[in-house]
Amino acid sequence: MAIARSFLARTSAVAVLALGLAACSSDADAPATSSTTPAAGGADTSLTDVEERGSIIVGTEGTYRPFSFHEDGAGDLTGYDVEVITAVAEEMGLEVQFEETQWDAIFAGLEAGRFDVIANQVSITPDREGSYTFSEPYTISTGVVVVPEDNTDITSFADLSGKRTAQSLTSNWKTLAEESGAQIEGVEGWAQAATLVQQGRVDATINDKLTFLDYQQQQGGDTGLKIAAETEDTSRSAFAFAQGDEALAAAVDEALATLAQDGTLTEISEKYFGADVSK
Structure with a gap:
């Protein structure tokens, strides 16, 4: 996307x-x-x-x-x-x-x-x-942590410590995930990252809030995903x-x-x- x-x-x-x-x-x-x-x-x-x-x-x-x-x-x-x-x-x-x-x-x-x-x-x-x-x-816009809708374990960036996140290996979101203590699963982009989160193969992904909102809009709101945390900086x-x-x-x-x-x-x-x- x-x-x-x-x-x-x-x-x-x-x-x-x-x-x-x-x-x-x-x-x-x-x-x-x-x-x-x-x-x-x-x-x-x-x-x-x-x-x-x-x-x-x-x-x-x-x-x-x-x-x-x-x-x-x-x-x-x-x-x-x-x-x-x-x-x-x-x-x-x-x-x-x-x-x-x-x-x-x-x-x-x-x-x-x-x-x-x-x-x-x-x-x-x-x-x-x-x-x-x-x-x-x-x-x-902000950066956001996206998790499955039923996830209750991750409510902040700190909660990513020890968790698996799907990230493009060339993005600064990967850097933020690593700084938060996450283990990185490399992907080519948002669509692949979202799929891995939906399938439960990773715990979360970090991306731009606009990316997530556009994805929700294109999918009619039924994505099985939610925003668990946002960056303070915009x-x-x-x-x-x-x-x-x-x-x-x-x-x-x-x-x-x-x-x-x-x-x-x-x-x-x-x-x-x-x-x-x-x-």
Whole structure:
């Protein structure tokens, strides 16, 4: 499942939980140039640029379910991030133009002015905050311990000591499991880990809460699994703008605040995750 990769990029197993991103399209498909970072001492025209154009150009992956994807690989672009940024644009009186990109080049595309904003579960990290401007977060998540529904032995990370957990051997969740004293059963991803827990072949697995909620949603809620514990630290995902595009970011923040107040963010969140992950 795509979400599982999102937390693999985190630089600390507990404190820094990172979600993913995408890249820019080919030159042949390049849109009209979006706003660019103002030169030192120059005016910030990021908001007036999109208002004059009447649209906001959005960089997104298009293959990152449930955030940005095409149902069955075809059809219209959809997903949690797609619906949130579309609602933001509507609140701002703007049209939306999506530029589907690859993961590795999305920040370069933003810096080059190929689009105005990235909407693809970009986690706010100290390194990124030094290079980009961020909106207020619209997704909050934690790391979770997932166990069988009838399990009563595990209620904290400390309870994993001596237990078997299914983890990808390249993920920071494996590191957290080891730090908690667990014995590791290597797996290739979330689906395999969930199956091993369901079959009773391992006691638990640690992963991103969004991964678990999406899995529950896709399975109609009947998974035989539950969350036994969550990390205190959270991952916050937001829209990313070129450094210095403060005016556009502020306008997006205002729209997000309105959508939070009128329940739109909660409605979109519950559609994709069965819970409100926007706060």
